[in-house]
Amino acid sequence: MPEQDTDRRPPRFGVNYTPSQGWFHHWLDFDLDAVRADLDAVAGLGLDHVRVFPLWPLFQPNRTLIRPRAVEQLVALADAAAERGLDVAVDGLQGHLSSFDFLPAWTRTWHRRGLFTDPDVLAGQQEYLRTLAAALADRPAFLGMTVGNEFNQFADGPHPDPDRIDAAQAGAWLELMLGACERGAPGRPHLHAAYDAAWYQDGHPFTPAHAARLGAVTAVHSWVFNGTAQRHGATGVATEQHAAYLIELSKAWADDPRRPVWLQEVGAPAPHIPPDGVARFTAATVDAALDCADVWGVTWWCSHDVDRALADFPELEYGLGLFTTDGTAKPAARTLAERAAAWRGRPHRPAPRTTALVVDVGEPEAAPHRSVCAPGGPVFEAWARLAADGVRPALVLDSHTGDADRLAARGITELVTPAEVSGGTTVRRTD
Structure with a gap:
């Protein structure tokens, strides 16, 4: 992950592994059986990879103690997969999962210091990521490291106690963490992952440029409870193609027109997607995502439901499992298995998206007005309208509309602005 010429290889299908016994607290009572x-259940669906989440405070309870036994258990899980x-991708800094924060005591309260800037914290984080990567580096099934799961949420609101930084500090932190992963497992494709504030929230320090240019692949996390399903309904085009929209939005910032994109998280959250609509949503989401070029694969959230014996999760988190x-398979499991079977051995060659919607977020590096891309914003709503009309729109930054070579590399032949979409104006040729 990722291979070159991703549109000439079958897309990958996998799942974010949430243990059926004890959720991620299973690391406290690790039971390999x-x-x-x-994992037998996951493999039985015909999926080919899992994304795995060690809990940072359990693996590194002290800044200078990375527990050997915990690392051995992670390797044992990878070997079992x-x-x-099943290939294995590993997220390092957990970080944040399903509304709960998992930060070691040496970063909080009496030891409070910046997660993104303190030299001692940075050194500890780097050694932790390097250690995990090195432990897995010789495993052929090891896909690579993701720095952490949506770690960007610690840097800004709505987190109740953020460690605020600016975009330059966010970029420097990402470079350090990715470098640590590379030192541990040289040559593996390592990446980082952000929740959608990076794409949608004005002033957020983690930017679209960071997401689309740093690391070996762009990770996209698509959740329609962000206002999309509320505005467009469970079966609206904007809801069923939200993941595709984020994939295409990432391409607007990518310097490499062939940069792989990994739909690393996507799920069917209730009540926004009702139980009788899950199969349809799953099929529509996967089909729309794979109608985009250079998609490495789709990784569903998540493998197993959260046991209701565990308290205080948001209600929607309990039922997201396949x-x-x-161990009973649910409608999303059967649908994902069908899609995986249909794509097995089949080259991924979607047709070019020849019409592009112009994205003006201000200066593109900081993207100060990126909320125009969020649900309800003019870019998002114009894209949804074009998609509903069957246009298959791409997205291109306003600053790139005069770059004929860039447009040609992406197969774009026509441009249209959000204002023109809302006004019914026809698209413009780029040649």
């Missing part, structure tokens, strides 16, 4: 049973034909906690 239980993990194997979970490989035995079942399987119930007792």
